[in-house]
Amino acid sequence: MTATSPDLIRPVLTVTSLTKKFGDFIAVDDVSFDLMPGASLGIVGESGSGKTTTARILAGLERPTSGTVTLAGEVVEGHSRGDRLRRARQLQMIFQDPYGSFDPRLTIAQAIAEPMKLHAPGSTREQRARVNELLDQVGLSSRAGESLPRDLSGGQRQRAAIARALGIAPRVLVLDEAVAALDVSIQAQILTLLDRLRRDTGIAYVFVSHDLAVVRHITDTAIVMRHGRVVERGETEQILRSPQHPYTRLLLHSIPSPDWDLEQVARDRRALDRH
Ligand SMILES: Nc1ncnc2c1ncn2[C@@H]1O[C@H](COP(=O)(O)OP(=O)(O)OP(=O)(O)O)[C@@H](O)[C@H]1O
């Protein structure tokens, strides 16, 4: 019998009864889930269902009103510089448009090196070698590394953001609509890259998306959110094959396709209103 490291059988991320209120409005309502090392969890739901708010709480960009986030066995709650660094070491976030998170004056290679200096100090030569390795890992040329953010395409910038996050070797990557702004062929390339990185590094994903086709491709399990609450959870394939909640059925039937049935969508909407 081989011993399994406790780190591989324990969730790397546990979210327990997370709630976020903005004034009287409840944006996130009692959300709980686990993420195992190397796993990929989708968060789906229509606009305003609380997906981004949940992601931002995970990354420490928003404080929960109540509930806890446990990362690598430790409850994360403080917001001091030390707390933020500890959290960032384990969990990184990728946004829909990473443009705003790049300093326009730094080359891509410099931007990738920046957080590494903070989290994994080494000699300049070691760092340069690591940056080249990361560029290669995400499919960017060294020429792209010498470019400024504004000179890259959206897909290249998203690769650069992924490289920068990976430089810290986090255990969890939270991706919020990370491919939503890219055209479909670039989307497919980034999704393939993310699949490969997960296999190669054992990193785990929380993948926020309103796009069920994308979620089907990139996640093993998923939660469906509506009005801040989790209305359905399980294996992604299972949820998409036989959705149990009327809201999930509505989401599924709302995807435009050659045999798109608008009558069915209207029936789903009525069923949901009765729910
Ligand atoms: N800082 C804030 N102050 C007040 N209300 C907020 C704030 N941030 C989010 N909300 C509200 O919380 C709800 C959930 O927002 P959130 O951005 O989490 O939704 P989402 O599921 O990510 O939607 P989308 O698919 O459009 O990105 C929305 O009604 C939003 O208006």
Ligand SMILES: [Mg+2]
């Ligand atoms: Mg959002």
